[in-house]
Amino acid sequence: MNWIDIGHIDDIPLRGARKIKTALGCVALFRTSETEVFAASDTCPHKGGPLSEGIIHGQSITCPLHNWVFDLNTGQANGEDGQIATYPVRIEGDRILIDGAKLVAQSAA
Amino acid sequence: MTQKLVIIGAGMASGRVIETLVETDSDAYDITLFNAEPRGNYNRIMLSPVLCGEKTYEDIVTHDDDWYAQHGVTCRFGEHVVAIDPELKVVEGQNGHVPYDKLVIATGSAPFIIPVPGKDLPGVITYRDLDDTNAMIDAAGEGKRAVVIGGGLLGLEAAAGLAERGMDVTVVHLMGHLMERQLDEAAGYLLRRDLEKRGITIRTQASTKAIIGDGRAEAVLLEGDETLPADLVVMAVGIRPETRLATDAGLDVARGIEVNAQMQTSDPDVFAVGECVEFDGNLFGLVAPLYDQAKVLAHALLDQADAFVVKDVATKLKVTGCDLFSAGDFAEGEGREDIVLRDPSKGIYKRLVIEEDRLVGAVMYGDTADGNWFFQLIKDGTEIDEMRDTLIFGPAYQGGDTSDPLSAVAALPPEAEICGCNGICKGTITDAIANGATDLAAIKATTKASASCGTCTGLVEQVLQVTLGDAFELPTAQPICTCCDLTHEDVRRLIKSQELKSQDAVWQELGWKTRNGCHVCRPAVNFYLLADWPLEYQDDPQSRFVNERKHANIQKDGTFSVVPRMWGGITNPSELRAIADAADKYNVPTVKVTGGQRIDLLGVRGEDLPAIWADLNKAGLVSGHAYSKGLRTVKTCVGTDHCRFGTQDSTGLGIKLEQALWGSWTPHKVKLGVSGCPRNCAEATCKDIGIICVDSGYQVSVAGAAGMDVKETERLCDVTSEQEAIDVTIAFVQLYRENAKYLDRAYKWVAKVGLDWVQERIADLDERARLIQAFELSQSIYRKDPWAEHVQTKAAQYQPMANLTLEAAE
Numbered sequence: 001m002n003w004i005d006i007g008h009i010d011d012i013p014l015r016g017a018r019k020i021k022t023a024l025g026c027v028a029l030f031r032t033s034e035t036e037v038f039a040a041s042d043t044c045p046h047k048g049g050p051l052s053e054g055i056i057h058g059q060s061i062t063c064p065l066h067n068w069v070f071d072l073n074t075g076q077a078n079g080e081d082g083q084i085a086t087y088p089v090r091i092e093g094d095r096i097l098i099d100g101a102k103l104v105a106q107s108a109a
Numbered sequence: 110m111t112q113k114l115v116i117i118g119a120g121m122a123s124g125r126v127i128e129t130l131v132e133t134d135s136d137a138y139d140i141t142l143f144n145a146e147p148r149g150n151y152n153r154i155m156l157s158p159v160l161c162g163e164k165t166y167e168d169i170v171t172h173d174d175d176w177y178a179q180h181g182v183t184c185r186f187g188e189h190v191v192a193i194d195p196e197l198k199v200v201e202g203q204n205g206h207v208p209y210d211k212l213v214i215a216t217g218s219a220p221f222i223i224p225v226p227g228k229d230l231p232g233v234i235t236y237r238d239l240d241d242t243n244a245m246i247d248a249a250g251e252g253k254r255a256v257v258i259g260g261g262l263l264g265l266e267a268a269a270g271l272a273e274r275g276m277d278v279t280v281v282h283l284m285g286h287l288m289e290r291q292l293d294e295a296a297g298y299l300l301r302r303d304l305e306k307r308g309i310t311i312r313t314q315a316s317t318k319a320i321i322g323d324g325r326a327e328a329v330l331l332e333g334d335e336t337l338p339a340d341l342v343v344m345a346v347g348i349r350p351e352t353r354l355a356t357d358a359g360l361d362v363a364r365g366i367e368v369n370a371q372m373q374t375s376d377p378d379v380f381a382v383g384e385c386v387e388f389d390g391n392l393f394g395l396v397a398p399l400y401d402q403a404k405v406l407a408h409a410l411l412d413q414a415d416a417f418v419v420k421d422v423a424t425k426l427k428v429t430g431c432d433l434f435s436a437g438d439f440a441e442g443e444g445r446e447d448i449v450l451r452d453p454s455k456g457i458y459k460r461l462v463i464e465e466d467r468l469v470g471a472v473m474y475g476d477t478a479d480g481n482w483f484f485q486l487i488k489d490g491t492e493i494d495e496m497r498d499t500l501i502f503g504p505a506y507q508g509g510d511t512s513d514p515l516s517a518v519a520a521l522p523p524e525a526e527i528c529g530c531n532g533i534c535k536g537t538i539t540d541a542i543a544n545g546a547t548d549l550a551a552i553k554a555t556t557k558a559s560a561s562c563g564t565c566t567g568l569v570e571q572v573l574q575v576t577l578g579d580a581f582e583l584p585t586a587q588p589i590c591t592c593c594d595l596t597h598e599d600v601r602r603l604i605k606s607q608e609l610k611s612q613d614a615v616w617q618e619l620g621w622k623t624r625n626g627c628h629v630c631r632p633a634v635n636f637y638l639l640a641d642w643p644l645e646y647q648d649d650p651q652s653r654f655v656n657e658r659k660h661a662n663i664q665k666d667g668t669f670s671v672v673p674r675m676w677g678g679i680t681n682p683s684e685l686r687a688i689a690d691a692a693d694k695y696n697v698p699t700v701k702v703t704g705g706q707r708i709d710l711l712g713v714r715g716e717d718l719p720a721i722w723a724d725l726n727k728a729g730l731v732s733g734h735a736y737s738k739g740l741r742t743v744k745t746c747v748g749t750d751h752c753r754f755g756t757q758d759s760t761g762l763g764i765k766l767e768q769a770l771w772g773s774w775t776p777h778k779v780k781l782g783v784s785g786c787p788r789n790c791a792e793a794t795c796k797d798i799g800i801i802c803v804d805s806g807y808q809v810s811v812a813g814a815a816g817m818d819v820k821e822t823e824r825l826c827d828v829t830s831e832q833e834a835i836d837v838t839i840a841f842v843q844l845y846r847e848n849a850k851y852l853d854r855a856y857k858w859v860a861k862v863g864l865d866w867v868q869e870r871i872a873d874l875d876e877r878a879r880l881i882q883a884f885e886l887s888q889s890i891y892r893k894d895p896w897a898e899h900v901q902t903k904a905a906q907y908q909p910m911a912n913l914t915l916e917a918a919e
Contacts, residue, residue, distance in 0.1 A: 006911040014285070015625065015651035018910040029910065034289055050667045050715075053655035055628040058447060062628035064655040064663055069628070073444045100913060 001088075002101035009094050012037065017052040017061070022103050027087060028052035029096065030072055032059050037096055038072035039089040045082040114138035114410065115200050115207055117190050117354065118215035121396060122383030124150035124171055125403035126213060126410075131180045134411055140182045141207050143200070146238055147187030149177060154396060156242050160270030166239060193358040195376045211378055211410060214355055214366060218348035218384035218394070223258065227320030232327075233342045236267045248341040251275035256329045256339040258317050260287040262424065264345035265304065269431075271341070272309050279310040279337050281317055281329060283346075286613075291424045291435040295451075295458050295624070296474040298613030303431050303456075312337075350385040350392060363387050370416040372406040382406045388417060395422045423484045434480035437470035437487040438462070445469070450501045453618045454520035460624070461501055466494045479503035517595060517603065517619045518571040526606040527568050530561035530866075535572055542576045549573070562862035564598040564848060571599070590629040593621050597633060597850040604637050610645045612638065612652070626652075633851035636738070636774060640846045643887035648774075656736035659907075660895045661718055664711065669718060671697075671710040672735035673725050674771065677745045677763035677783075678706030687728030695721050705742030705780065707733055719904035722896035731894035738852070739774045740781075740842075743767040744792065748785030748802065757802035759785035762831055766838055772892040773884070776849040776858070779842060794822045797855040798838055807834040811841055811867070812859040820856055823864050825871060840877045843884040844870055 012018045012031040019026045019042045026042035028051050038059070042052050049065030056062075059072050069078040075086040088099040114130075116123050119142050130138060142149075150172040158164040177184050185202055192201045193212065200207045220235035222228050234244050245267065249255070253276050257268040260282030272278045280287075286297030287304075301311050316332040320342055328336045350365035361367040361375035365387030372380045382402045384393055393399055401417060408415035423436035448461045457475035461468055461483065467490050471483040482504045486493065493500055521527075523536030533556050541555045552569055553560040559569045573581045586596045595603070600619060609615050615634050616625065626634060635652035650658045661669035673688065688708055692700050699711040713721055722732075734741060743766050746752065748759030763783040770779070782793030783800045793799030795815035799822045801808045806829035813822035825841060828834050841855075844867065849858035859867055870876050899907075 004911075004913060006913070011905075011910055013651055013906070015649075016906075018906065020911040020913055021909050022913045026909070033293065034285070047665065048667070050663075053659070053663060053667075053715075055631065055654065056651065057627040057631060058624045059445065060627075065665065067628065073446075098913075103913065 001099055003090070003097040004100040005095050006098050007096055009035070009037070009091060009096055012096075015056045017054070017056060019050075019052040020098070024085075024103055026050075026052070027098075027103070028061075029089065029098075030056050030061055032056055032072065035091060037089055037091060039087040039098055040070070040072055040075055041084040041086075043084070044068055044070075045077070045084060046080070051084070111136060111139050112210035113141070113208060114211050114213065115141045115143070115209040116213040116215060117143045117193075117200065118217055118383070118385075119144035119146070119148075119150045119172075119184075119186070120215055120217045120383055121150065121153055121171075122217075122399040122403050123213060123215035125400050126215070126382060126407050127172075127180070127182060129404055129407035130410065133407065135180065137411055138211070140180075141209075142177070142182050142184050142186075143188060143190050143202060144184070144186045145189050146240070148239070149173065149184065149186060151239065153238070156236075156239065157266040157270055159239075160242050160245060160267065161273035162270075190354060193354055193379075195358050195360070195379060198378065209378075211380065213406065213410075214374070214379065214381040214385060215383045216351040216354060216385045219351045220344065221347040221349050222344060223317060223346055225317055225319050227322065227326065228344070230320055230322050230324075230326045230342075232322065232325045232340070233320055233344060236263055236343055236345045237348070245271065245341065245343065246274070249274040249276050250340075252277065253340040254338050255279070255341040255343060256281060256337050257343045257345060258329070259343075259345035259347065260284070260311065260313065261290065261345065261347065262288060264343070265300075265431075267343045267345055268309050269304070269307070271343070272307055276341070277308070279312060279339075280304070281315045281331065281337070282311070282313050283316055285314055287311065287313070288433075288435075291472075292433065292474075293460060293472050293624075294613050295449075295460065295616055296433060296435070296472045298611065298617055299456060299458055299474040300431055300433060302614075348384065348394065350387065352385055355381065355385070365392050370405070370418070371409040372402055372417060373409065380406055380409065389419060391419050395424065397422055421484075421487055423480065432475055432477050434473040434477035435471070436480065436484045437468070447624055448497075448501045449622060449624055451617055451620050451622070452516055453620045454516045456617075458617055459501055463493065463497070466492050466497075468493055468500070515571055515575050515594075518568060518599075519575045520618070521603075521607070525603075527572065527602065528556075528558040528561070528565045529602065529605060530565075531557040533558035538569060538572050539576050542573060547573070547577060547581065562848060562866050564862065565602050567596050567599045568602055589633060590627055592623045592626050592630050593619060595619055600634065601637050601641075601848070601850070604634075604641055610638065610642045612649065628654075636776065636851050639774060640887070643890050648891075657738070659715070659718065660732055660734075660736065660899060661713070661715075662736040666712075668712045668714055670735070671713050671718070671721055671725075672703065672707055672733040673730035674733040674767075675707040676767050677743055677760050679745075679760060679764065680707075684728055684730055687725060687730060691721050691724050694724065703735070703742075705733075705735075706744050707735075707742065709735070716908055719900045719907050723900045726894070726897050726900065732896045734771065737774070738777050739772070740767070740770040740779050743770075743781040743783060744796070745783045746785045746790040748783075752785055754788060755785035755802070756804050757785060757807065757831070759783045759791065759800075759802050762800065762802070762807075762834060763791075765831075765835060769835060769839060769888075770842060772895075773842065773846070773888060774891065775842065775846055776851050777854045779845075779855065781838070795819065796822065798822075798841060800834055800838070805829065807831070809834055809837050809841075812856040812864070814854060814856045816854075818856070823859070825864075825868060836877060836881055837871055839884050840871050840880040841867070843880040843887075846887075847880075847883070 017028050017030045019028045028042040030038045044063040049063040053064045054062045062069050075084040152169040155169040188202050220237050255271045255276045255278045257264045257280045260280050268278045268280045286294045287300050318332050319330040321328050326342045328338045352362045355366040356362045366381040368386045405415045405417040421437045446463045450459045460472045462470035468486045521535050525535045546552050546555045559566045567586045574583045588594050631652040638646040639648050655663050695717050697710045701709045703709050743763040745760045745763030749755040779797045781798045782791040782796040784791040784793045785802045795813040799810050810822035810824045814820040
């Protein structure tokens with residue numbers, strides 16, 4: 001584990017998303033409620049849509065291009081054959097931390 | 110041998126320590142108890158009933174003088190402790206020293222005072238102890254005004270108590286919903302609704318700037334410079350551990366006094382207990398863990414093995430009539446699943462959070478009878494896989510009862526308006542049913558409900574079903590999506606008649622089955638709310654499709670297109686230069702002329718949007734809303750300005766219309782055309798609204814289409830003056846905004862309600878004036894350039910939040 005502070009919780013609007021640049025490409029951070037943030041690949045496996053631009057509902061994200069819906073817990077697409085990578089993220093106080101080690105480990109794998 | 114024990118602070122935690130000590134081994138210690146308050150231990154949890162007058166101080170005393178005397182406790186009440194000397198093992202009180210063998214610090218917590226000007230004025234009170242409570246009771250009075258800063262547990266109990274004493278109370282809360290640490294938004298909505306019913310005004314997302322007054326608090330000034338007059342200001346924003354004595358004595362102190370699992374501080378002979386301690390990074394504010402600590406500490410003092418462990422805690426609010434329960438962790442973490450149950454007819458909301466077949470959190474409002482059962486499941490980590498499907502119905506349930514799709518309509522009061530056109534309430538319909546009208550046709554004939562535009566048909570049928578039960582067969586209607594059982598038309602109607610003004614109100618009162626809708630229903634509900642309550646409801650960008658959230662059209666490669674507005678299709682060399690410069694500067698790959706008489710810059714990177722908008726703004730160009738369910742363009746021909754056939758100033762009228770309508774949100778996109786003569790060069794007769802200028806005036810036609818369907822417009826009316834043409838157009842747009850289903854273009858909506866009905870409404874001059882006024886009210890909020898706004902306030906959100914490419918590559 002290598003927790004990296006990537007910003008304040010309020011940098012992401014409630015039920016909104018922001019992306020971060022990583023060696024693996026863009027990773028999106030989804031704020032599903034006041035104190036709940038998920039991290040997952042920003043790229044829809046269908047046609048490459050930017051998931052951070054989608055609509056967040058419950059713990060799911062809908063891709064803005066063709067409405068594929070992904071469960072942010074698992075990354076699994078709802079009713080479609082596709083999955084996005086998810087990454088460990090946690091909130092400490094008002095700060096959002098992402099596991100940098102995981103990002104590297106995944107790229108090596 | 111009897112040792113000397115000194116305890117600083119006579120609160121609920123130390124009280125429990127003394128009780129356990131004297132019960133277990135009354136000879137072990139010779140106890141001296143200091144308390145800054147001039148009294149012994151009382152039940153602080155019961156201060157709220159004292160504040161509202163249900164109980165007196167005498168009712169809540171736990172240890173009186175006799176009790177202390179009987180157990181040989183030396184009391185030094187009303188005496189502050191000045192210092193602790195851990196070397197000499199002496200406590201220095203205001204009235205003299207006391208040596209100790211063991212010391213317990215139980216100084217509790219101090220209210221957090223927000224550092225604003227005026228915080229020290231008389232009339233500003235915190236809410237921690239009996240003196241605060243008495244000060245509030247003294248200051249309270251019929252008709253006087255109180256402002257409570259802080260919408261957490263303590264603030265709301267204070268607010269309810271003061272309201273009970275006849276005060277006019279306003280709660281100012283920094284966050285988006287009340288008790289955000291214990292409740293989710295949905296439960297926060299219900300709590301707010303119940304408190305508002307008792308006359309308490311709730312202001313969320315409100316930040317206090319200052320407390321003002323001449324020698325005494327007279328008002329609270331909010332950010333945004335609104336003043337709330339106040340005879341009394343209660344500051345209840347939170348507490349912090351009272352650690353000053355420990356810090357001065359050189360003990361280890363983080364946020365609280367650091368203790369181990371035996372409540373021992375960094376000095377082995379000094380212990381700490383209660384709200385002043387920090388254990389394993391945790392602070393404590395509720396009574397259950399404090400009692401656990403007290404028991405562990407008493408055992409430690411008697412050399413008995415015991416260890417404190419942090420457990421989940423449950424919260425209840427002690428305000429009569431507000432039945433809420435929250436336990437465990439219902440917010441954070443991955444791999445979790447929600448179960449939501451809403452019953453609008455009973456005002457019930459329940460949400461369970463499940464992780465790996467175990468219940469980890471529960472929030473309940475309205476019916477908390479099963480709270481302790483759920484709490485036990487959380488504490489025990491019981492596997493719930495077997496009962497997962499019925500879990501939310503509680504322990505009593507096994508089999509039967511699921512959520513009732515008709516409960517939203519069943520819950521409506523008789524005075525709720527069902528038919529907006531004819532002003533027919535639910536009561537009138539149920540009366541008609543009682544008098545023998547048992548089907549839709551009979552209801553229409555006897556009450557006129559659903560006899561005009563017909564969009565309330567579904568609701569009338571549901572009233573029939575609720576009233577008649579199985580005697581009426583409900584036709585199947587298509588709900589908006591799987592999140593609810595109601596159609597678009599039902600939801601629109603109920604938002605109006607129930608005056609639902611927030612998303613949380615809609616979710617709760619209309620029985621939504623998900624936490625906050627989905628990508629299908631939430632944009633629709635967001636539109637309905639802002640169309641019906643332009644002042645009360647604030648548009649939610651997170652309920653919008655990306656194009657409307659980012660004010661640009663997303664393209665298939667994730668880049669965006671940028672289309673500045675060209676009023677009526679008129680531009681000039683300086684605008685064209687600015688567009689050309691922007692295209693150069695931001696390497697725009699494609700520049701295209703659109704069918705709506707303007708220029709599209711395609712392939713702009715998302716990160717560049719605020720910069721390109723700022724450049725275009727400088728040349729006077731604003732958003733063309735080429736991405737919105739709103740006014741797109743008004744296409745015009747050159748009319749009498751240049752054309753030898755033109756009959757009226759079609760360009761001028763087009764510009765006026767565009768300036769009146771731009772920025773407004775509509776159920777679907779709206780395109781207009783104005784042609785200067787029947788040759789119709791602006792192709793007005795396939796637009797949502799098309800105006801053809803003729804010698805005698807203006808032919809206004811509506812409901813055309815030139816997309817998936819191609820359809821000629823139908824004549825709405827003919828008018829003689831330009832102003833009338835504008836009025837009729839605005840009235841039509843507003844009628845469409847108020848009544849159409851989200852994502853129905855105007856032609857689809859007119860086909861449903863009938864052109865006759867639309868014509869009648871527009872021809873009625875009172876109704877026309879009302880529509881225009883309602884539209885203007887909405888436009889006072891929305892007639893503005895979103896680009897300029899985003900450049901100023903949201904530019905950062907267009908950039909990546911962080912760049913980890915370097916770290917991740919290491």
